[in-house]
Amino acid sequence: MTAPQADPRREKRREIQTFVIGYALALALTGGAFAAVHWPRFPARTTLALVSSLALVQMIVHLRCFLHVSLRRSSRDDLLLILFSTLIIILMVAGTIVIIANLHGRMM
DSSP states (O other), X not given: OOXXXXXXXXXXXXXXXXXXXXXXXXXXXXXXXXXXXXXXXXXXXHHHHHHXXXXXXXXXXXXXXXXXXOSTTOOHHHHHHHHHHHHHHHHHHHHHHHHHHHHHHHHO
16 A cells, blocks of 8 residues: 655645744844844853854754754764764864964964
């Protein structure tokens, strides 16, 4: 017995809906980060923690809505994609911190 075929129009509509939701969430998270910096209501450390948290949530939104990486049925390829992306981001952030610290040391 063969499995019933899914309706292609329904799948296309669901995929477009996922993209629209992801786009709206990405805009809201970006706007929230810009608003937190533009209108500071909290101390600097709290604002930094808020912006970092919003960035982390936005990474998750991008992975889920645009790259379609799901953890409930994650395969080896999905796991490797997440690990490689995390490695690249850590290298970029660490390199930036090293460069800024070096420039700060040279200027002082």
